[in-house]
Amino acid sequence: MDKVILAKDVSLSYDSSQTIIKQANFSIESGSFVFVTGASGSGKSTLLKSLYGAIKPKHGSLIVGGVELSTVSKSKLNFLRRHLGIVFQDYKLVKEWTIEKNITMPLLINGYEKEVTLNQTESLLKHVRLKHQAGKYPLELSGGEQQRVAMARALSHNPILILADEPTGNLDEYSSQLIWNLLEGANTQLKTTVVVVTHHIPSTLNVDYKHYHIEYGEIIEIS
Numbered sequence: 650m651d652k653v654i655l656a657k658d659v660s661l662s663y664d665s666s667q668t669i670i671k672q673a674n675f676s677i678e679s680g681s682f683v684f685v686t687g688a689s690g691s692g693k694s695t696l697l698k699s700l701y702g703a704i705k706p707k708h709g710s711l712i713v714g715g716v717e718l719s720t721v722s723k724s725k726l727n728f729l730r731r732h733l734g735i736v737f738q739d740y741k742l743v744k745e746w747t748i749e750k751n752i753t754m755p756l757l758i759n760g761y762e763k764e765v766t767l768n769q770t771e772s773l774l775k776h777v778r779l780k781h782q783a784g785k786y787p788l789e790l791s792g793g794e795q796q797r798v799a800m801a802r803a804l805s806h807n808p809i810l811i812l813a814d815e816p817t818g819n820l821d822e823y824s825s826q827l828i829w830n831l832l833e834g835a836n837t838q839l840k841t842t843v844v845v846v847t848h849h850i851p852s853t854l855n856v857d858y859k860h861y862h863i864e865y866g867e868i869i870e871i872s
């Protein structure tokens with residue numbers, strides 16, 4: 650099976666005084682579902698940031714979607730990100746745009762035709778049970794609703810890899826379940842690779858998954 654992520658001796662740090670991840674070696678196969686756990690401050694978000702090129706490895710080789718991120722150029726990174734779906738803890742919706750526009754704009758910018766974009770947006774908003782809120786602005790929605798929009802946006806361009814940072818962190822059970830259903834559906838139906846940072850692996854998930862745990866800067870394969 651293809652490796653969508655391949656890390657060899659990867660070390661991550663923000664400055665020279667503290668190495669957050671030390672010489673990590675791991676690989677993630679295309680189409681797999683992966684959880685990353687660890688105590689607060691252990692480096693989960695740091696690892697995720699490295700996977701979408703927000704921080705570069707200080708040492709080692711980190712290949713994501715065939716792109717070497719330790720030496721990647723800005724234009725190549727932008728190209729790679731068009732094939733990633735990123736879900737942040739704090740949603741990162743554009744608050745001046747309606748819910749609908751938050752999903753359509755990235756698609757239009759990426760060259761999707763208008764009709765395809767509108768159909769895709771409508772279908773995703775239905776999926777996250779927010780079609781009736783399409784004309785509202787992010788701050789008029791609850792946290793759970795905003796995260797469901799963020800998830801719809803992340804899935805809208807059929808990414809090869811979804812990177813989600815505590816996507817259900819502060820959500821109620823209804824929104825959490827919708828988010829897990831979407832991630833599970835993307836993985837099982839579209840074969841999208843999913844990497845989720847979380848404090849808590851849901852017991853209701855119906856997919857086989859791989860579990861990495863971060864402790865003292867080491868990435869340990871649990872299952």
Ligand SMILES: Nc1ncnc2c1ncn2[C@@H]1O[C@H](COP(=O)(O)OP(=O)(O)OP(=O)(O)O)[C@@H](O)[C@H]1O
Binds near residue numbers: 694
């Ligand atoms: N922008 C930054 N600059 C410097 N240090 C940072 C930065 N972001 C995080 N860190 C440090 O890196 C370490 C790991 O942080 P990280 O956010 O990756 O942890 P985490 O496991 O995701 O924590 P949590 O579960 O609380 O979100 C912490 O010691 C943190 O203080």
